[in-house]
Amino acid sequence: MGNLDGKVALITGAGGMKGIGRACAMKLASQGADIAISDFKREPKDLPPQEIKAQWRSIDSVAEEVEALGRRCFKVWCDLTDAAQIEDMVSRAVGHYGHIDILVNNARAIIGRDRVPITELREEVWQRFLAINTTAVYLSTKFVAKSMIEKGKGGRIINIASDASKRAKPMTAAYTTSKFAVIGLTQASALDLAPHRITVNAVCPGSVNTDRLNYWEEAQAKTQGVSLKEFRARIVADAGKAVPLGRIAEPEDVAKLVAFLASEDAAFITGQAYNVNGGTLFH
Numbered sequence: 001m002g003n004l005d006g007k008v009a010l011i012t013g014a015g016g017m018k019g020i021g022r023a024c025a026m027k028l029a030s031q032g033a034d035i036a037i038s039d040f041k042r043e044p045k046d047l048p049p050q051e052i053k054a055q056w057r058s059i060d061s062v063a064e065e066v067e068a069l070g071r072r073c074f075k076v077w078c079d080l081t082d083a084a085q086i087e088d089m090v091s092r093a094v095g096h097y098g099h100i101d102i103l104v105n106n107a108r109a110i111i112g113r114d115r116v117p118i119t120e121l122r123e124e125v126w127q128r129f130l131a132i133n134t135t136a137v138y139l140s141t142k143f144v145a146k147s148m149i150e151k152g153k154g155g156r157i158i159n160i161a162s163d164a165s166k167r168a169k170p171m172t173a174a175y176t177t178s179k180f181a182v183i184g185l186t187q188a189s190a191l192d193l194a195p196h197r198i199t200v201n202a203v204c205p206g207s208v209n210t211d212r213l214n215y216w217e218e219a220q221a222k223t224q225g226v227s228l229k230e231f232r233a234r235i236v237a238d239a240g241k242a243v244p245l246g247r248i249a250e251p252e253d254v255a256k257l258v259a260f261l262a263s264e265d266a267a268f269i270t271g272q273a274y275n276v277n278g279g280t281l282f283h
């Protein structure tokens with residue numbers, strides 16, 4: 001028996017082998033929730049080498065893991081740049097389970113093409129980051145909240161934001177803007193949904209050891225003549241040295257806070273943006 005027995009959680013961007021979405025699916029399932037997971041079908045060039053090596057199959061693989069925990073798992077492919085697909089994702093998940101109690105807005109645009117000074121930032125990259133990181137959060141919230149209101153049993157919406165929601169770094173204009181906006185969206189939707197006992201909170205990780213494909217890291221590794229794996233290991237080690245608690249986060253560190261915010265114990269918390277960063281940022 002878990003504290004999320006009988007609940008259903010929909011998690012976007014949950015197909016990555018080392019992603020925060022997968023960690024959330026496993027954590028919420030381990031606490032008793034049934035899971036609906038979504039992701040978009042990546043082209044092979046956009047898959048991390050270790051996923052190819054492990055013959056990882058995105059949400060199909062995650063679903064098998066969730067089911068191995070004894071929970072149900074519904075899979076739905078959805079490109080979050082397309083509003084119609086988002087509406088369809090929500091209605092299929094609601095159709096399958098009858099209700100959604102927890103929404104985790106986790107997906108983000110693949111990092112890398114945005115890592116340029118603003119004078120070099122292509123408008124299509126800017127638009128893509130805003131579409132996936134911000135507009136899709138608004139649309140998923142809108143459709144899921146409507147269904148939660150209809151059921152009348154309250155709900156939990158958890159937006160995975162970032163330390164980039166609170167502090168900019170150079171060459172991140174698109175990402176930073178898209179993630180600052182998520183905090184505004186979290187506060188505004190928390191106020192709109194409070195009368196329906198639906199809480200909306202954001203989780204703001206610092207660096208996380210997610211090992212995802214990143215176009216910028218791929219290019220850097222090539223320039224330095226090292227494998228992507230080696231380059232990633234260096235980044236993780238170097239970034240860890242700058243964290244007061246001595247390491248960067250694991251996806252599970254983030255999932256634990258998500259599980260708390262999804263629980264009954266967090267019923268009186270809404271509109272907040274909590275850091276999971278080992279002490280690197282305090283506001």
Ligand SMILES: NC(=O)c1ccc[n+]([C@@H]2O[C@H](COP(=O)([O-])OP(=O)(O)OC[C@H]3O[C@@H](n4cnc5c(N)ncnc54)[C@H](O)[C@@H]3O)[C@@H](O)[C@H]2O)c1
Nearest residue numbers: 013016019020040079080106107108162205207208210212
């Ligand atoms: N990894 C980190 O260091 C870090 C730090 C701070 C915040 N975050 C946030 O945590 C969340 C998860 O990060 P991660 O590193 O696990 O994720 P990630 O970079 O692997 O991306 C998450 C998922 O989004 C999916 N996605 C990309 N484009 C999509 C589209 N068009 N439609 C549907 N899905 C799409 C990807 O396929 C992937 O599975 C993100 O919101 C990210 O901004 C991550």
